[in-house]
Amino acid sequence: MSSDRLIYLPLGGAGEIGMNAYVYGWGAPDHERLILVDLGVAFPDMDTTPGVDLILPDIAWLRERLDRLEAIFITHAHEDHLGALSQHYGDLRGVPVHARAFTANLARRKMEEQGHDPKVVRTTGAWPETVVAGPFRAGFLPISHSIPESAGLVIDTPGGRIVHSGDFKLDPTPVVGEAFAPDLWAQVAEPGVQALICDSTNVFSPHPGRSEADLAPAIRELVGQAEGMVVTTTFASNVARLKTLAEAGQASGRSIVFLGRAMRRMIEAAVETGVLTDFPSVISPEEAREVPRENLMLLVTGSQGERRAASAQLARGKHQGIELKAGDLFLFSSKTIPGNERGVIRIMNQLSEKGVDVVDDEGGRYHVSGHANRPDLQQIHRILRPRILVPNHGEHRHLREHVKLGEESGINGIVAPNGTMVDLTGAAPKVAEHIEAGRTYLDGSVRIGALDGVVRDRIRMALNGHVIVTVVLDEDDAPLGEAWCDLKGLPEIGSSKAPLVDVLEEDLTQFLNRAGAKTLADDDKLEGDLRRIARQSALSEIGKKPEVTVVISRLR
Structure with missing residues (x-):
């Protein structure tokens, strides 16, 4: 009996709306050949990610298995599906990228802007044209959405046919681009669909989508x-x-x-x-x-x-x-x-x-959604008749509700948020393992980890203000003059009606003048004590503890 398995792993876009990145694999466990579908961004906000330019999926798991990655497929040109490709391609260099003409045009522009060879992006026609990538044969299945030449992806594998819906709506008159073609999608379903990985954005919208x-x-x-x-x-x-x-x-x-x-x-x-x-x-x-x-x-x-x-x-x-x-x-x-x-x-x-x-x-007079509503999702379920349903492109509540919707039609479903590797090989999906699926921030021209503390420190400074404490010590570790402070984002006058900077400098200088020789000779101990005193003094004056940076200069 073969030990090969068919896996699905979302690195972004599942449990959230945005930052889509989905891995599919076929082969023996931990030796699967892989493809990546979409590589998009999410957008920052001033409350949780101040100063950040873009939010990217963390592709560390994929980077460590780069020798097994056969190809990248981009379903359409929205930033949450395409935007991270050029940002991350330095880590994926050499992997071919496939997209339809409109999407490929925009992808090449982005690649060129980031200094990558635009020729790695290859234009692929619509279904039934396909691309062979290792054990996969994939083709772009036209579907209507709110951007031209959107496509689902038909992925044929030794473990069965997968349909990755991409973002879609069932629009017979989309104004620009291809209309939804139910007969074409029904033809795709004829050999049987092992798994449907499906857009869940509007699963709570009860009425059919409008054109x-x-x-x-x-x-x-x-x-x-x-x-x-x-x-x-x-x-x-x-x-x-x-x-x-x-x-x-x-x-x-x-x-x-x-x-x-x-x-x-x-x-x-x-x-x-x-x-x-x-x-x-x-x-x-x-x-x-x-x-x-x-x-x-x-x-x-x-x-x-x-x-x-x-x-x-x-x-x-x-x-x-x-x-x-x-x-x-x-x-x-x-x-x-x-x-x-x-x-x-x-x-x-x-x-x-x-x-x-x-x-x-x-109320809809001047806008219609680009995503399938609940009745439209039911129609896709009926057309494709998949053995397995894995909802994506939605918050956790959307994924869970979409699983319930599939169960109404007798489809086995699973909630698989980011980092959940799902084995799609059998009649029912099962969790194979969990991997760390975080996010990376593009901060100016530098990428930083979400857990690196940079954004956390910005938020703390924005909430609490910032004090820089500077002290100078001579060759004998004795203070030279008084401590001085530079305040940012803090009130000038505290509860004592004296300037806050004067209060802090006085308290810090008093501490310096009575500190023991061991404390004055130990940078770590001195820094900790100065930070504690500055925060406590500020708390008594203005009711909050600011972030404190201590600068100790020694004359040697």
């Missing part, structure tokens, strides 16, 4: 009735939505202007790869200054409240010479991702203070 094409009439009506300048924001990658918005502006006699590099990049990639052939003509921001504002429509980035994006800059004042005024219209044709509410509301209020009329999603 992208449903939005056009309401958007045209809104834009057509506007009297001032119209500004719209949506996800930069939603090429279909950008087309619908631009066509609404064109129909009302408005010139179209892009503000935001990400949007221009997406449209360029769509045109270059033939995905988009009939987008309305666009003028530059410089040309827009010569056009009456009632004849302008701006398509801008920043639908999620990003501080540096065009939406936020327009809300604060001028951006590229363009300024919003009372009577203008600003449309959010997007859903606010949980966690981004404060940034979006801040922009809305800033716009309102200018007299700009702000319109948001209004």
Whole structure:
């Protein structure tokens, strides 16, 4: 009897929404040949990851087994599926990357920006075209989503056929890109599907998903009735939505202007790869200054409240010479991702203070989701009839609910959050082992571990303030003068009504003057005592203990 097994291991994207990275393997335990599906990022926030630029999956497990990694497949070009490829490729150098044309175009741009050879990204056609990678034969199965050329992945293995859904919705009229083709998916199911690894984002949404094409009439009506300048924001990658918005502006006699590099990049990639052939003509921001504002429509980035994006800059004042005024219209044709509410509301209020009329999603009139709702998931279950269901792309509650949904149709399911290696070989899934699946932060140009303490220290300084204590000792370990302090993020005056810096310096100097010779000669002991006194003195003065850095200088 063969000891080979078929495994699935999420390194990101399972138990969270974002940072997708999924490993599949076939072979003897601990000797499996591997492929990686997607390598994406998550985005930081000021509460939990201040100062961080991007959050990446920790691929240490994969890096240690690089000689067994056959290929990387990218299902679509959203940042949470593609964004970490160029950041991590230095650790995966030499592994071929496969993607459809639109996704490959954007992937090559990212690789080039990071100094990698863009030629490692290979363009692959849609199913039934396939790629052989070790014991795997994989093909991109077209599916509709909120970005062009999204695909599920059909992965044939000696242990059976896997369908990795990728992000998807069942859209018969997606405006741009391929419509959902149930007959094609049914053909894929005919040989039998051993396991379906499936998007769980909207498992709690009870109604069937709506089509992208449903939005056009309401958007045209809104834009057509506007009297001032119209500004719209949506996800930069939603090429279909950008087309619908631009066509609404064109129909009302408005010139179209892009503000935001990400949007221009997406449209360029769509045109270059033939995905988009009939987008309305666009003028530059410089040309827009010569056009009456009632004849302008701006398509801008920043639908999620990003501080540096065009939406936020327009809300604060001028951006590229363009300024919003009372009577203008600003449309959010997007859903606010949980966690981004404060940034979006801040922009809305800033716009309102200018007299700009702000319109948001209004219950679906101007936005539809790119993910399958609960009835759509049930339809995919019925079409594919998998033996095993492994939900992904969702928080833990989404994964658990999706397993329950599969059980209603008699499908064996398992909740497998990040780090859970699942054996898919038999009739029922089982946990093979657990591995450490953490995250890495891109901090400026440097990658740091989530447990390295850098972000933890930033949060502590933000919450508690910071004191730098400096003391100088002579050749005999005697203090030279008084201790002095530099305060950051702390009140100037404490409860004693004296300057806080004076109180701290006095208490620290008193300690120095009475400290014993052993303490003054021992850097570690002296540093610990100075830190303790500074924190205790601050606590009595301002009610909190700041972070303290001690600098000891010795004249030798």
